[in-house]
Amino acid sequence: xxxxxxxxxxxxxxxxxTILQAAKQNGIDIPTLCHHDALEPYGACRxxxxxxxxxxxxxxxxxxxYIVRDNMEINTTLPELTALRKMILELLLAKCPDIxxxxxxxxxxxxxxxxxxxxxxxxxxxxxxxRVCKEIIGASAIGVVExxxxxxxxxxxxxxxxxxxxCGACAAICPTGMIQLRYTNDEVEIQPFNTIVKLRRCxxxxxxxxxxxxxxxxxxxLGDLSTLALLCNDCKKERKSLAxxxxxxxxxxxxxxxxxxxxxxxT
Amino acid sequence: MKLTSPEExxxxxxxxxxxxxxxKLSITICSGTGCLACGCEALVRAFEKELKEKEIDKKVDIxxxxxxxxxxxxxxxxxxxxxxxxxxxxPEDVEEIISKTIISNRIVERLLYVDPATGKQITYEKDxxxxxxxxxxxxxxxxxxxxxxxxxxxxxxxxSALSRALFQMKPEQVITEVINSKLRGRGGGGFPTGWKxxxxxxxxxxxxxxxxxxxxxxxxxxxYMDRSVLEGNPHSILEGMxxxxxxxxxxxxxxxxxxxxxxxxxxxxxxxxxxxxxGLLGQNILGSGFxxxxxxxxxxxxxxxxxxxxxxxxxxxxxxxxxxxxxxTVQKGLHDKxxxxxxxxxxxxxxxxxxxxxxxxxxxxxxxxxxxKIFSLVGKxxxxxxxxxxxxMTLREIIYDIGGGIPGNKEFxxxxxxxxxxxxxPEHLMDLPVDFDELTKVGSMMGSGGMIVMDEDTCMVDVAxxxxxxxxxxxxxKCIPCTEGIKRMLEILDSICKGQxxxxxxxxxxxxxxxxxxxxxxxLGTTAPNPVLSTIKYFxxxxxxxxxxxxxxxxxxKDLFEYFIDDELCTGCGRCRKECPxxxxxxxxxxxxxxxxxxCMKCGACFSLxxxxxxRKGSVEGVRS
Numbered sequence: 090x091x092x093x094x095x096x097x098x099x100x101x102x103x104x105x106x107t108i109l110q111a112a113k114q115n116g117i118d119i120p121t122l123c124h125h126d127a128l129e130p131y132g133a134c135r136x137x138x139x140x141x142x143x144x145x146x147x148x149x150x151x152x153x154x155y156i157v158r159d160n161m162e163i164n165t166t167l168p169e170l171t172a173l174r175k176m177i178l179e180l181l182l183a184k185c186p187d188i189x190x191x192x193x194x195x196x197x198x199x200x201x202x203x204x205x206x207x208x209x210x211x212x213x214x215x216x217x218x219x220r221v222c223k224e225i226i227g228a229s230a231i232g233v234v235e236x237x238x239x240x241x242x243x244x245x246x247x248x249x250x251x252x253x254x255x256c257g258a259c260a261a262i263c264p265t266g267m268i269q270l271r272y273t274n275d276e277v278e279i280q281p282f283n284t285i286v287k288l289r290r291c292x293x294x295x296x297x298x299x300x301x302x303x304x305x306x307x308x309x310x311l312g313d314l315s316t317l318a319l320l321c322n323d324c325k326k327e328r329k330s331l332a333x334x335x336x337x338x339x340x341x342x343x344x345x346x347x348x349x350x351x352x353x354x355x356t
Numbered sequence: 357m358k359l360t361s362p363e364e365x366x367x368x369x370x371x372x373x374x375x376x377x378x379x380k381l382s383i384t385i386c387s388g389t390g391c392l393a394c395g396c397e398a399l400v401r402a403f404e405k406e407l408k409e410k411e412i413d414k415k416v417d418i419x420x421x422x423x424x425x426x427x428x429x430x431x432x433x434x435x436x437x438x439x440x441x442x443x444x445x446x447p448e449d450v451e452e453i454i455s456k457t458i459i460s461n462r463i464v465e466r467l468l469y470v471d472p473a474t475g476k477q478i479t480y481e482k483d484x485x486x487x488x489x490x491x492x493x494x495x496x497x498x499x500x501x502x503x504x505x506x507x508x509x510x511x512x513x514x515x516s517a518l519s520r521a522l523f524q525m526k527p528e529q530v531i532t533e534v535i536n537s538k539l540r541g542r543g544g545g546g547f548p549t550g551w552k553x554x555x556x557x558x559x560x561x562x563x564x565x566x567x568x569x570x571x572x573x574x575x576x577x578x579x580y581m582d583r584s585v586l587e588g589n590p591h592s593i594l595e596g597m598x599x600x601x602x603x604x605x606x607x608x609x610x611x612x613x614x615x616x617x618x619x620x621x622x623x624x625x626x627x628x629x630x631x632x633x634x635g636l637l638g639q640n641i642l643g644s645g646f647x648x649x650x651x652x653x654x655x656x657x658x659x660x661x662x663x664x665x666x667x668x669x670x671x672x673x674x675x676x677x678x679x680x681x682x683x684x685t686v687q688k689g690l691h692d693k694x695x696x697x698x699x700x701x702x703x704x705x706x707x708x709x710x711x712x713x714x715x716x717x718x719x720x721x722x723x724x725x726x727x728x729k730i731f732s733l734v735g736k737x738x739x740x741x742x743x744x745x746x747x748x749m750t751l752r753e754i755i756y757d758i759g760g761g762i763p764g765n766k767e768f769x770x771x772x773x774x775x776x777x778x779x780x781x782p783e784h785l786m787d788l789p790v791d792f793d794e795l796t797k798v799g800s801m802m803g804s805g806g807m808i809v810m811d812e813d814t815c816m817v818d819v820a821x822x823x824x825x826x827x828x829x830x831x832x833x834k835c836i837p838c839t840e841g842i843k844r845m846l847e848i849l850d851s852i853c854k855g856q857x858x859x860x861x862x863x864x865x866x867x868x869x870x871x872x873x874x875x876x877x878x879x880l881g882t883t884a885p886n887p888v889l890s891t892i893k894y895f896x897x898x899x900x901x902x903x904x905x906x907x908x909x910x911x912x913x914k915d916l917f918e919y920f921i922d923d924e925l926c927t928g929c930g931r932c933r934k935e936c937p938x939x940x941x942x943x944x945x946x947x948x949x950x951x952x953x954x955x956c957m958k959c960g961a962c963f964s965l966x967x968x969x970x971x972r973k974g975s976v977e978g979v980r981s
Contacts, residue, residue: 130680132679132680132835132877133834133835133836133877134835134836135835135836135837135875135876135877138874138875149874149875150680150682151680151877154680154682155680155682156682169870169874170874172867172870172871172874173837173870173871173874173875176837176841176867176868176871176872176875177836177837177871177875180836180837180840180841180844181836181840183840183844184840204864205844205847206847213836214833214834214836214839216834232675233675233677233833233834235833236658236660236829236830236831236832236833237828237829237830237831237832237833237839237842237843238828238831238833238839238840238843239833240832240833240834240839
C-alpha cells in the first residue's frame with residue numbers, strides 16, 4: 090500500500106493503480122469521456138486531467154493512464170483544471186450540439202451555448218468502439234481514418250468489412266449513439282461503417298438472433314454450435330428450463346401451460 | 357572486404373590516404389537537393405565532357421558531394437586544393453572554368469562571390485563570410501565527401517570513433533563521455549542525450565532487446581538540415597548510431613526517414629550496404645564481438661510522426677499517433693522494448709564527442725547548451741542556406757553577419773524559430789544568444805532549428821494563421837484540445853484576417869491557448885499555441901489594427917486593403933493595364949491610370965509590375981474615400 094493525498098485528503102492506495110482508479114475507490118469523482126474500465130486507457134478526451142505534485146515538479150497529467158506513486162499529491166479541482174475541462178466541453182458541444190451526454194456534461198459545467206460556430210457531428214472520437222473491437226473482440230475491423238479535424242472512425246476505405254463479425258460491441262459502447270445496428274430480413278447493417286453482415290435467425294423460433302459470423306465465433310468459443318449458441322435468449326431459457334424440469338422430474342406440461350410463456354411464444 | 361580488427365581499419369585508412377595526391381586538382385560540385393534543383397547534374401556532365409575533350413580527365417577529379425549549405429548561391433563549385441569558390445555556376449561556364457582555372461591557374465572573376473557589405477570579390481571558400489563565421493563541425497565534412505564513396509569518409513577519419521568506442525571504452529564509459537559532453541537532443545526537446553542513453557541502458561528488458569532509432573522525420577516547414585546531413589554524410593549517422601547502440605546495449609537500429617527525401621533514402625540505404633560489406637554493420641563489428649544492424653523505414657509524411665511515440669507506432673505498422681509518455685520510451689518504446697531515439701543531428705555529434713572528447717566538446721557553446729547547432733536560415737534573407745554555429749551566437753550575428761541581412765533594404769520584422777510550433781522573435785530581442793533555454797524564455801523554442809526571417813511586408817496575424825493552418829492539418833486527431841482547439845483558433849484568426857474580428861478575440865485566443873497548453877496529449881498540441889501567443893505578445897498592435905481599424909499595415913490580408921494608383925507617380929505607361937487579368941485598370945496613354953475596385957481581385961500583378969512605384973496599397977476606407 091502507498092500513501093497519497095488527493096484534494097487534501099490523505100488516502101491509502103494499492104500500487105499499480107491509475108490515479109483515476111485510486112480516486113474512484115475513495116469516492117473522488119474525476120470526469121471522463123473516453124475511459125472504460127474494461128479497456129486500456131487512451132488519454133484522448135483529456136477531461137480527467139489533474140495536477141500531480143511530486144518531489145521533482147508539479148505538472149498536469151491525465152488521471153486515466155498515470156500510475157500512482159508513494160507520497161504523490163494530486164489535485165483534481167484547481168481553477169485551471171476547471172477552465173480546461175470547460176474549454177474541452179465547449180469545443181465538444183460546438184462539434185456535437187445534439188448529443189445528450191455532451192449536453193449534460195457541458196451543463197454540469199455551466200455551458201449552455203458554445204462561443205464557436207456550431208457543427209452537427211455525432212462522433213466525439215473517444216475511440217471506445219475501436220478499442221473494444223480490438224481489445225475485447227479481437228477483430229480490429231474499424232480504426233481511425235484521416236487526420237486532425239477530419240479524423241473519423243471507419244472501416245478501411247469505407248468498404249463493408251470482411252472481418253467484422255457484426256457483434257455490435259461498438260454500437261453498445263458508443264456513448265453518443267452514433268453507431269447503429271439495423272436488422273433487415275436476412276442482414277445486419279452496421280452504420281456508419283457501411284458494413285453488412287448476414288443475419289442468423291433463432292434455430293427454434295426464427296426471430297433475429299445475431300450475425301452469422303458472431304454466432305459461429307461464439308459457438309467456437311463454447312465448443313458447441315449445435316444447441317445453445319443457435320438459440321435466441323428466450324428459446325435458450327426455455328430449453329434450459331425444460332432440461333431443468335426434466336431433471337427434477339417436474340412435468341414439462343406445467344411449463345408449457347404457463348400462460349405468460351404461451352403468450353410470449355405467439356408474438 | 358570485411359574489416360576484422362581496428363588495425364585493419366587503420367591500414368585501410370592509411371592506404372586510402374596514401375593514394376590521395378594532395379596537389380591533384382579536384383572540382384567539387386555540390387549535389388545536395390538544393391543544387392540538384394538548380395541543375396547541378398547537367399553541370400557535372402558538362403565538366404566531365406569538357407575534361408575529356410581537353411584530355412585532362414585523368415589529371416583532374418570530379419567530386420559530387422552533399423549539401424555545402426550556401427543554397428542561395430547554388431549550384432556551387434569549389435576547385436580544390438586551393439578552395440576557389442564559384443557560385444551560381446551554369447553548364448555554359450564550364451569551358452571557361454576549365455580553360456582558365458584548371459589549365460592556366462587563373463580565376464573566373466564573374467563567378468566569384470561578391471560580399472554585399474564591402475562590394476569585394478572573394479576568391480576562396482574559407483573567406484566567404486557566410487562560411488567564415490560558422491563553426492561547421494558537422495556540415496563541414498559534407499563538402500569533402502562523395503556520399504556514394506566510402507573512401508571519402510574513411511579519409512576524414514570515419515569510423516575511428518566507433519573503433520575507439522568498441523575497443524578502448526566500456527559501454528558505460530561511452531555514456532559517461534556523452535553525459536559529460538552535455539550534448540542535448542537536437543530534435544527539439546533538448547533532453548540531455550547521455551542521460552537518455554543511461555536510462556535506456558538501465559531499463560529492464562526481459563529478452564535483452566533494445567532498439568536505437570534515428571529520427572529523420574524532419575517536417576518543419578523550411579527546415580532541411582537533417583536531410584542534408586543524411587544525404588551528404590550518411591556514414592556519420594551510421595557511426596553515431598552504432599556507438600549509441602554499443603552504449604545502450606542494442607543490436608537493432610532503425611532510421612525513420614520521410615519518403616519525401618528520396619535522395620536521403622537512397623544514400624543512407626547505399627551507405628548501410630557498404631558499411632555491411634566492410635563489416636562495420638552486421639555481426640561481430642570490427643571483430644569486437646558486438647553485433648548491430650540498421651534498417652531504414654520510410655515514413656508517409658505525417659508531421660506528427662516526428663513525435664517519438666507516434667514514430668514508434670508508425671514503425672510498428674500502426675497509425676502514427678502519439679501516446680502518453682508517462683512511461684518513457686527508453687523504458688517501453690518500440691514493441692514495448694527499451695528504445696533510444698535521437699535526432700539525425702544528435703547522432704552526427706556522437707562520433708565527434710568520442711573522437712575529440714567531452715572536455716573539448718563542452719567548451720563549445722553556452723552553459724546550458726553545448727556544441728553547435730545547424731539552423732536552416734530561410735525566408736526574407738539574403739543568404740538562404742544551412743548555417744552551423746556554436747550555441748550562444750546572437751540572432752543578429754546569424755541573420756546579419758552570416759545571413760547577409762534582408763533583401764531589398766527592407767526592414768527586419770521578426771524571426772520565427774522552432775518550426776510551426778515555435779514563436780516569432782521581434783527586432784528588440786535580436787541580441788538574444790541562441791540556445792535551448794534563451795529561446796524558450798522569450799516564448800519561442802529551438803525546435804529542430806528552423807529559422808524563418810520575416811521583413812516589413814509580413815503580416816504577423818497572417819503568419820500565426822499560416823502556422824496554425826499547418827498544425828491544424830497535421831494534428832493527428834486523437835486528443836480533443838489539439839484537434840478541435842487549433843481548428844477553432846484558426847477560425848478566429850481567419851475571421852480577424854478577413855476584417856471580421858471582434859473585440860475580445862485576442863483574449864479568447866489566449867484563453868483557448870492556455871487550455872490547449874494545459875491539456876493536449878503531445879508536444880505538437882501543447883506547443884501549437886506558440887505562434888499565436890508570441891505574435892500577440894510582441895505584435896499585439898497588429899492584431900488590434902486588424903480588429904479595430906480593419907487595416908493590415910503589411911498589406912497581406914486581402915480583405916483589409918485596396919490597391920490604388922498614385923496620380924503623381926503614374927506615367928501612364930499602360931503596363932499594368934495590359935497585364936491586369938480582370939481588366940480592372942483603365943486610363944489613357946500617358947495619363948494617370950485608375951483601378952476599378954469592384955473588378956480588382958487583388959492579385960498584385962500591377963503592384964509588382966509597376967516600375968514607378970505608382971501602384972500602392974492603402975486601407976479600404978482610406979482608398980474609398
